[in-house]
Structure formats: C-alpha cells, structure tokens
Amino acid sequence: MSIPPAQARLSAIASHISSASAPSSSSGGVTAVSSISSPPPPPTTFHGYISHAPFNPPESGLQWGPFTPKKWTEYDVDIAITHCGICGSDLHTLRQGWGGTKYPVVVGHEIIGHAVRVGSVVSSLPHPIAVGDRVGVGAQAFSCHNNTNCDECSTSQQNHCRFSVDTYNGTYPADLGRSYGGYATHVRVDARFVFGIPATLPSELAAPLLCAGVTVFSPLKKIFSHHSTGSNSKKAIAIIGIGGLGHLGILLAKAMGYSRVIALSRNEDKRADALRLGADEYYPTSENSDPKASSWSKTLARSVDGIVCTVSSSRIPLRAYLRLLKVGGSFVMVGVPDGGEMPPVSAFQLVGGGISVGGSAIGSPDEVRECLQFCAEKGVGSWVSTWPMREAERAVLEMEGGRARYRLVLVNEDGIGKQAV
Ligand SMILES: NC(=O)c1ccc[n+]([C@@H]2O[C@H](COP(=O)([O-])OP(=O)(O)OC[C@H]3O[C@@H](n4cnc5c(N)ncnc54)[C@H](OP(=O)(O)O)[C@@H]3O)[C@@H](O)[C@H]2O)c1
Ligand SMILES: [Zn+2]
Numbered sequence: 001m002s003i004p005p006a007q008a009r010l011s012a013i014a015s016h017i018s019s020a021s022a023p024s025s026s027s028g029g030v031t032a033v034s035s036i037s038s039p040p041p042p043p044t045t046f047h048g049y050i051s052h053a054p055f056n057p058p059e060s061g062l063q064w065g066p067f068t069p070k071k072w073t074e075y076d077v078d079i080a081i082t083h084c085g086i087c088g089s090d091l092h093t094l095r096q097g098w099g100g101t102k103y104p105v106v107v108g109h110e111i112i113g114h115a116v117r118v119g120s121v122v123s124s125l126p127h128p129i130a131v132g133d134r135v136g137v138g139a140q141a142f143s144c145h146n147n148t149n150c151d152e153c154s155t156s157q158q159n160h161c162r163f164s165v166d167t168y169n170g171t172y173p174a175d176l177g178r179s180y181g182g183y184a185t186h187v188r189v190d191a192r193f194v195f196g197i198p199a200t201l202p203s204e205l206a207a208p209l210l211c212a213g214v215t216v217f218s219p220l221k222k223i224f225s226h227h228s229t230g231s232n233s234k235k236a237i238a239i240i241g242i243g244g245l246g247h248l249g250i251l252l253a254k255a256m257g258y259s260r261v262i263a264l265s266r267n268e269d270k271r272a273d274a275l276r277l278g279a280d281e282y283y284p285t286s287e288n289s290d291p292k293a294s295s296w297s298k299t300l301a302r303s304v305d306g307i308v309c310t311v312s313s314s315r316i317p318l319r320a321y322l323r324l325l326k327v328g329g330s331f332v333m334v335g336v337p338d339g340g341e342m343p344p345v346s347a348f349q350l351v352g353g354g355i356s357v358g359g360s361a362i363g364s365p366d367e368v369r370e371c372l373q374f375c376a377e378k379g380v381g382s383w384v385s386t387w388p389m390r391e392a393e394r395a396v397l398e399m400e401g402g403r404a405r406y407r408l409v410l411v412n413e414d415g416i417g418k419q420a421v
C-alpha cells in the first residue's frame, strides 16, 4: 500500500516530537485506544491539576484534586482526555495577568481525547459525535447558538458571540456551573464545540491546532484571500514572535502558498528553527531597540501584505512593525499581553500608509474543522514535546521560561485518565 504524501510528511514531521520523560503512550502516532471498546462508566466528578491562587510555585502551584464539571445537558459530550497542549493563555490565566481569574481554575484548551458520554440530541447535530470517537476541543466551549438572535452565531462567527463561554475559567448561563479545562482526566463540553480529529493527524500534533493553529490559520487565510496589495500578485507575510502560535504561523503560511514568509523574533537563537519551519527570511528585532535606526525595519519597509503578531508582551516596537506593511496591508494582533495594553498607534502611519490595525480571536467552529482538515491534507504538523500529565506544573514552568520548542503537550499516560482513581 502506498503512503499518501500528507501522511508521509506527517511521519517526517513526527521527528520533531520529543518527549520530556518518555510518556508511555506517545510514539509519534495515535494513542492506543484499545480500552475504548468497553469504556468504564463516565465519572460524575472529574480530577485535574487545579490552581487555587495566582500561579507561584512552590507556594501556590497546581494541585491534583477533584472538581465538579458543569451540569449535564443533552447537548454535552464527556471526553476522557489523552492530550492537552499548553497555550500562552494558560499562563496569563494562571498568573491572573488578564485579571478575572476565578479560582479554583483548571486550565488547558488544546484538548484531545475520546468521547465517553454523549447527549441524546448530539447524533442529530450537523456534526454528530459518537461514544468512542477521537475528538478535540479548543478555547471555546459554548455560545448562544443564535438563541439570542445573535448576528455572530447566525453567521458562523460564534467565536465573537457575546455569550461565549471559554473552555476554562468561564461561567455558563442558567446556573449550569463553571467551565474547567484540559489539565485533567475529563472535560464536559457542548458538542457544537467538539471536533472530530482526522485519522491521519497524531493526537500530539493535532492538539496545538485547536487553539494555536486556528488562531493563526484564520487571519492568514483572510489576509491571503482578501488583500491584493501592491502591483504584484504574490503575497508576503510577516509572523512576529516564534512560539506556539508563531511556529504554526510559519508552517501554515507556507502551506497556504504565501510566496514570502518572514519570521521576526527577539533574538538570533530561533533562526535555524524558523528556516527549517519554512520561513524564507529571519530577522532578530531586539538587536536595536530604537525603531528609527532598526535595520530590519528599514530593510523590510513597505514589503509585506500582512503581519500576524503573536507576541505575548505589550513591549513591542509597533511603529517599526507597521513600517513593514505595503499600502493597504494589515497588522493583525493575536497575542494578548497581560493587562491587554499595546503601544499607541500613530494616525500619521495609519493614514499615510492606508493600513489597518486589527485583531483576531481563535476561530469559529467551521474554521477549526477547516484548519484540522487543511493540516491533515497538507501534512502540517506542530513541533511539540510531550510531557506526562503528572508533570503539568514543571511543564508550565518550562513554558513560562520560554524554553518550549514550540508546544508542550501533556499526555495522560494510559490515554483515559488513569490518575482519576
Ligand atoms: N487571539 C487569540 O485568540 C489567541 C489564541 C491563543 C493565544 N493567544 C495569545 O497569543 C500569545 C502567544 O501565545 P503562545 O501560546 O504562542 O505563547 P508562546 O509560545 O509563549 O509565544 C509567545 C512569543 O512571544 C514572544 N515574546 C516577545 N516578548 C516576550 C516577552 N516579554 N515574554 C514572553 N514572550 C515574548 C516570544 O517570541 P520570540 O522569542 O520569537 O521573540 C514568544 O515565543 C499569548 O498572549 C496568548 O494568550 C491569543
Ligand atoms: Zn490558547
């Protein structure tokens, strides 16, 4: 039997999976699911790594313990978690960098697992889920589903619904309870935010696509198809910040057909990786903090159609970044720093360059499905290292220290949440 090209590429990419302490279920392939034929009855109390106060180990780290999921509805799916990626948003939330963290909280919203309980109406939804299916959940767990005559939900933009509930640290309407994320044995989520995982995508590579992947996929697709800037039909994109989102930004931009993909990072140390990911050019930006004198800003001036900025800090040389845009180009902020502040934008720059500055939030459920399918077809695979779920706190510290290359993915070692017992 011949190997499909995308599968061959994913097999090659699996060489980018490293493991922190050799979790038994991760071998670059799909986690074993032999126990799914006779699953244990789903628990009513879940277990996970709970944060009770702003993250500051060892005094206040992640503590293993029980929590009560949201109240069950017949739209829900209970998932036995096998994998969960660590997103930059988990850090902001754990540290209360965005404010509004309601402890106790269980973070994690790049979740893969198997459906172990499925509500009675789920089989009649447009994208049904059945017990035993390998499924994923991203950063959103609920929206109003157009029950409020919602402009967003009625136009497949549920990610902007005003009644959206995040996968963790969210409160459901109608006293249904709180949302708890994926550093856990199980998660309970409305089936309309649960996604079937294409068979060729290994779980550890698919997990980061559910948040990081779709967050860059959505603006990259829009910039590619909507912007026709300059006289040349070839499209150039700059990805700023090469972390979990940024490395997928390079991979996806290349796979989408951008003719010039430019990676910008603070320092020199990610150059080799960025080029291996597919970037055509690489510029370290902190070599000179004075934007007027920055050589990268001069070299690249008026040469890109779009910028996707994934930087998690508010200390960004925004004026220098905006100089890179061609007339009509757009800067899309996807990074959300602690406190949410950004440097001021100059009206002279906006008006003079005819440029736009905007933002983008994850993606709609349709875009998540599209992103998963696109990555399966094109053989796009995240660069990950897997960590046993029991090492969650150490993995978060590793991520906080900027040492992730480029996504850390927690693995429940027997694939169905052994730690619950
Ligand atoms: N819009 C959305 O819907 C959405 C979805 C997911 C995540 N996010 C946000 O996107 C941001 C990135 O998430 P991520 O998971 O990609 O995080 P990450 O892996 O930590 O990457 C963030 C990158 O930002 C750059 N950076 C610049 N200044 C920094 C600083 N002072 N401290 C730390 N990093 C700095 C680094 O890139 P270099 O080393 O290359 O400079 C770093 O790799 C976070 O703010 C996260 O909350 C937003
Ligand atoms: Zn995320």
Ligand SMILES: [Zn+2]
Pocket (backbone or CB within 6 Å): 143, 144, 145, 146, 147, 148, 150, 151, 152, 153, 154, 158, 161, 162, 163
């Ligand atoms: Zn809505």
